[in-house]
Amino acid sequence: MAVPRLWRHIPTRYNLIGTECQTCGGLYFPPRTTCPTCRRDGRIIERKFKGTGEVVTYTTIYSASAAFHRQTPYVLAIVKLDEGPLLTGQIVCDPDEAKIGMKVRPVFRKLGEDGPSGIIYYGTKFAPLTEASQ
Amino acid sequence: MRDVAIIGIGCTNFGEMWERSFRDLFFEAGLNALEDAGAKGEDVDALYVGNMSAGKFIDQEHIGALIADYAGLAGSLHVPSTRVEAACASGGLALREGVLAVASGLHDVVIAAGVEKMTDVETGVTIDALASAADREWEGFMGATFPGLYAMIARLHMHRYGTTREQLAMVAVKNHHNATMNSKAQYEREITIEDVMNSPLIADPLRVYDCSPITDGAAAVVLAPVELARKLNNTPIYVRASAQASDTITLHDRRDITTLDATVYAAQRAYKMADISPKDIDVAEVHDCFTIAEICAIEDLGFVQKGNGGPATEEGMTALDGDIPINPSGGLKACGHPVGATGIKQAVEIVQQLRGEAGGRQVSGAKIGLAHNVGGTGGTAVVHVLSVNR
Numbered sequence: 001m002a003v004p005r006l007w008r009h010i011p012t013r014y015n016l017i018g019t020e021c022q023t024c025g026g027l028y029f030p031p032r033t034t035c036p037t038c039r040r041d042g043r044i045i046e047r048k049f050k051g052t053g054e055v056v057t058y059t060t061i062y063s064a065s066a067a068f069h070r071q072t073p074y075v076l077a078i079v080k081l082d083e084g085p086l087l088t089g090q091i092v093c094d095p096d097e098a099k100i101g102m103k104v105r106p107v108f109r110k111l112g113e114d115g116p117s118g119i120i121y122y123g124t125k126f127a128p129l130t131e132a133s134q
Numbered sequence: 135m136r137d138v139a140i141i142g143i144g145c146t147n148f149g150e151m152w153e154r155s156f157r158d159l160f161f162e163a164g165l166n167a168l169e170d171a172g173a174k175g176e177d178v179d180a181l182y183v184g185n186m187s188a189g190k191f192i193d194q195e196h197i198g199a200l201i202a203d204y205a206g207l208a209g210s211l212h213v214p215s216t217r218v219e220a221a222c223a224s225g226g227l228a229l230r231e232g233v234l235a236v237a238s239g240l241h242d243v244v245i246a247a248g249v250e251k252m253t254d255v256e257t258g259v260t261i262d263a264l265a266s267a268a269d270r271e272w273e274g275f276m277g278a279t280f281p282g283l284y285a286m287i288a289r290l291h292m293h294r295y296g297t298t299r300e301q302l303a304m305v306a307v308k309n310h311h312n313a314t315m316n317s318k319a320q321y322e323r324e325i326t327i328e329d330v331m332n333s334p335l336i337a338d339p340l341r342v343y344d345c346s347p348i349t350d351g352a353a354a355v356v357l358a359p360v361e362l363a364r365k366l367n368n369t370p371i372y373v374r375a376s377a378q379a380s381d382t383i384t385l386h387d388r389r390d391i392t393t394l395d396a397t398v399y400a401a402q403r404a405y406k407m408a409d410i411s412p413k414d415i416d417v418a419e420v421h422d423c424f425t426i427a428e429i430c431a432i433e434d435l436g437f438v439q440k441g442n443g444g445p446a447t448e449e450g451m452t453a454l455d456g457d458i459p460i461n462p463s464g465g466l467k468a469c470g471h472p473v474g475a476t477g478i479k480q481a482v483e484i485v486q487q488l489r490g491e492a493g494g495r496q497v498s499g500a501k502i503g504l505a506h507n508v509g510g511t512g513g514t515a516v517v518h519v520l521s522v523n524r
């Protein structure tokens with residue numbers, strides 16, 4: 001994988017920067033250049049998301065592609081951010097711990113690797129939101 | 135627009151065929167389809183070929199020309215040949231492109247085919263190639279695999295509707311049973327619910343036996359306008375509807391994670407075009423890339439209410455002798471899933487059913503059949519309605 005493909009998304013992946021449409025109030029993560037509701041009438045600005053949210057559904061991956069093979073088994077989920085948009089990400093927790101409706105917070109982690117000597121890339125994962133972490 | 139008929143069908147055996155190349159597979163399916171139609175190479179006006187990922191699977195692009203060349207249609211006849219790609223819906227989409235070309239009056243005799251050669255690379259490469267049917271940047275880079283995405287559909291379906299792990303297994307058991315009567319199928323053997331439940335986890339709750347296999351294979355159909363089809367003196371099967379719909383490529387952006395809206399819309403458009411309702415369908419081949427996908431499909435195609443796919447399967451509604459027999463070929467699960475070929479193989483199966491040539495797996499009295507092909511987790515869906523009567 002070429003470096004620019006990863007570098008280009010660093011602000012989005014590291015800091016959960018998405019977009020907001022000022023016309024309809026729609027919130028988007030990842031960022032979109034066009035509002036799917038307003039299309040050319042949309043006025044798009046940057047929008048940072050807090051990263052806290054709730055697990056909508058999840059799985060534990062036992063068989064992964066080469067980039068993630070060394071991390072198996074790992075929990076993957078669709079998370080609904082508190083602000084509304086949904087995204088796909090890993091949950092740093094024990095497979096037995098994951099539940100639909102579980103509250104999560106963002107954590108900065110290694111996402112994957114491009115082979116043993118290739119690029120390692122980073123981004124946002126999620127962790128269970130406990131009383132102590134609030 | 136002209137009415138279109140399928141006048142010939144061809145299909146290779148499905149399975150791991152190490153001795154056979156991409157070119158061999160395509161050639162066999164195409165030749166069989168032409169012979170079945172009683173047509174010759176000189177009659178062919180155009181080729182449409184569904185293929186998902188030859189670039190990754192055999193390191194070859196420019197599939198349209200390659201296939202025309204090896205079919206003997208390029209060097210002297212210079213027949214136009216177009217590759218069509220929509221991940222696992224590539225075959226269904228190739229069929230649709232062929233139907234549109236004939237319906238428009240641009241071409242008369244068209245071959246719509248699909249081919250995939252998946253076993254020339256290691257399994258890790260195959261898993262990664264299949265993951266490219268999902269959003270690489272916002273699903274794949276986060277660690278999503280293709281089974282993982284369907285596993286998340288399954289988890290939510292079970293949570294919301296009470297669908298059971300056993301009901302998922304019953305889809306695989308039924309499709310394996312059907313495949314025992316299909317000599318082209320990858321797995322001509324019965325399995326039990328226990329076999330499914332005890333197979334290794336791939337992406338919880340989905341296990342090995344919930345997943346369609348990695349398969350080599352090709353399939354082809356010959357299309358012609360109705361008047362010409364009748365002159366060629368065989369049993370034409372009429373294409374009553376060809377419909378397609380798109381949805382967000384990512385699963386997480388869907389209106390509802392347990393519904394494939396692309397299927398819902400493609401089906402509604404197809405029923406409208408054919409002027410029928412789901413009740414009129416006698417037999418269907420649906421896109422069961424995973425067991426949960428068949429449960430969602432029978433709901434989203436309107437055969438059962440949303441959430442009732444599990445109980446309907448358990449009650450035998452989708453069995454060969456049920457109200458709406460689903461996947462008599464064995465489906466993607468047991469017949470095999472050479473991704474680009476699957477959508478065409480579904481049409482081949484429905485044609486066999488409507489001709490009454492399906493042998494032990496024949497659905498008695500089938501007059502109207504449906505083929506349902508999905509790309510990715512539902513970014514694309516294609517629905518065709520085929521019928522004995524015009």
Ligand SMILES: [Zn+2]
Pocket residue numbers: 021022023024025026035036037038039042043
């Ligand atoms: Zn807007």
